[in-house]
Amino acid sequence: MSSYFRALRLVNFRNYESATVFFAPGLNVAVGENAQGKTNLLEGISFAISGSSTRTASDSEVVRWGADFARVEGRIARPESDERRIAVGYAPGQKKRITIDGAPERSLADYAAGGAGVRAITFFPDDIRIVKGAPSDRREFLDALLSSLRPAYANAAAEYTKAVQQRNHLLRRIRDGYSSGKTLDTWDRKVAQLGTEVLEGRERALPHLGEHFASSMRDLYGPEKAAVTYSGTATPESYSERLREAQSADVERGTTSVGPHRDDLKLTLGGVDLTVYGSQGQQRLATLGLKFAAREYVRGTVGEDPILLMDDVMSELDERRREYLTEYFLHSAQAVVSTTNLDYFGAGTLGRAKVIRISGGRIESDTTACGNGRSGAAAEFQRTWSQRPDPE
Ligand SMILES: Nc1ncnc2c1ncn2[C@@H]1O[C@H](COP(=O)(O)OP(=O)(O)O)[C@@H](O)[C@H]1O
Ligand SMILES: [Mg+2]
Numbered sequence: 001m002s003s004y005f006r007a008l009r010l011v012n013f014r015n016y017e018s019a020t021v022f023f024a025p026g027l028n029v030a031v032g033e034n035a036q037g038k039t040n041l042l043e044g045i046s047f048a049i050s051g052s053s054t055r056t057a058s059d060s061e062v063v064r065w066g067a068d069f070a071r072v073e074g075r076i077a078r079p080e081s082d083e084r085r086i087a088v089g090y091a092p093g094q095k096k097r098i099t100i101d102g103a104p105e106r107s108l109a110d111y112a113a114g115g116a117g118v119r120a121i122t123f124f125p126d127d128i129r130i131v132k133g134a135p136s137d138r139r140e141f142l143d144a145l146l147s148s149l150r151p152a153y154a155n156a157a158a159e160y161t162k163a164v165q166q167r168n169h170l171l172r173r174i175r176d177g178y179s180s181g182k183t184l185d186t187w188d189r190k191v192a193q194l195g196t197e198v199l200e201g202r203e204r205a206l207p208h209l210g211e212h213f214a215s216s217m218r219d220l221y222g223p224e225k226a227a228v229t230y231s232g233t234a235t236p237e238s239y240s241e242r243l244r245e246a247q248s249a250d251v252e253r254g255t256t257s258v259g260p261h262r263d264d265l266k267l268t269l270g271g272v273d274l275t276v277y278g279s280q281g282q283q284r285l286a287t288l289g290l291k292f293a294a295r296e297y298v299r300g301t302v303g304e305d306p307i308l309l310m311d312d313v314m315s316e317l318d319e320r321r322r323e324y325l326t327e328y329f330l331h332s333a334q335a336v337v338s339t340t341n342l343d344y345f346g347a348g349t350l351g352r353a354k355v356i357r358i359s360g361g362r363i364e365s366d367t368t369a370c371g372n373g374r375s376g377a378a379a380e381f382q383r384t385w386s387q388r389p390d391p392e
Pocket of ligand 1: 013014016033036037038041061062065
């Protein structure tokens with residue numbers, strides 16, 4: 001058995017003033033009308049696990065309007081060890097406060113790489129941009145995945161981004177006559193070293209990701225061969241040299257033309273580029289295929305099943321695919337799937353799932369839960385839950 005997310009408490013998170021919800025292993029279905037808080041609930045779980053939002057780069061967006069902080073707390077059930085208590089508090093303008101079993105965790109990168117005791121693979125409808133959007137969307141997907149496995153990768157990627165920005169600044173100073181060209185070599189050693197580390201991390205992951213993507217797409221889409229390949233401006237071996245070769249052209253343009261910040265993932269189905277030619281349906285399934293590939297990759301790397309947080313994933317799919325997904329979720333360590341329509345799941349499935357009803361930022365799960373609902377847990381949880389809702 002794998003770890004799973006057992007309980008969540010949201011305080012001033014999005015449209016939740018204060019809400020507590022329990023989850024079961026296996027399938028959990030969060031159901032509600034539009035604009036009630038389903039997406040926000042999934043974002044809350046992911047925020048608790050990774051320490052940031054997967055939906056926005058601006059943390060202050062998650063703070064409930066009119067409130068001055070947001071806090072999420074979680075309980076992670078782990079096989080053969082004690083339940084882990086995690087909490088992430090955020091007040092705009094202040095450093096985030098993360099605790100694991102009450103002890104402060106100072107590094108967000110360490111926390112995001114498994115500190116919570118469980119990892120999550122998320123799917124939000126907007127994620128279709130990974131397939132149809134810009135190269136930066138695909139790089140972000142890859143970087144987030146690799147960072148969730150290794151804090152060293154997260155740090156190298158962040159440092160690399162900064163080093164490239166500084167290099168660009170220096171290039172413009174050289175072009176405009178404020179700096180001598182000699183300083184560039186020193187900088188380039190740093191850029192090359194960090195960039196090579198990023199490229200190596202990506203290069204290691206790609207064959208596995210490609211294999212899992214192909215098999216996910218066979219199940220989700222059909223027999224046409226799907227592939228994901230790395231489309232790079234340099235290899236780890238050649239990067240340092242390519243950077244040097246590009247120096248004078250880069251000075252002229254005032255920007256760094258080679259390196260992992262320029263690279264892309266190429267996604268194809270039957271040899272056809274999905275980003276350019278994919279239909280909306282193909283792009284949506286390919287997004288899901290990438291997420292399932294990420295799940296397999298995480299499982300293969302850490303030996304544990306990540307939990308799945310899937311927002312409104314059943315709509316726009318035909319019945320055969322909905323049935324496939326239902327089985328997939330029932331057989332995962334844990335999946336939390338939101339929907340406006342319970343009919344997407346058969347009665348037999350709902351009997352084996354926990355149903356969580358959401359309305360206007362309120363959550364009912366214990367009394368209406370089918371299957372694995374744990375009554376009694378709520379009282380125990382309320383007793384032991386932190387009484388102070390403010391960030392430490
Ligand atoms: N920071 C916030 N504070 C208060 N309400 C918010 C905040 N962010 C989003 N909302 C509101 O939360 C509501 C529910 O959103 P959402 O979870 O996306 O609904 P659903 O997924 O059920 O359709 C929306 O009406 C949105 O305006
Ligand atoms: Mg939604």
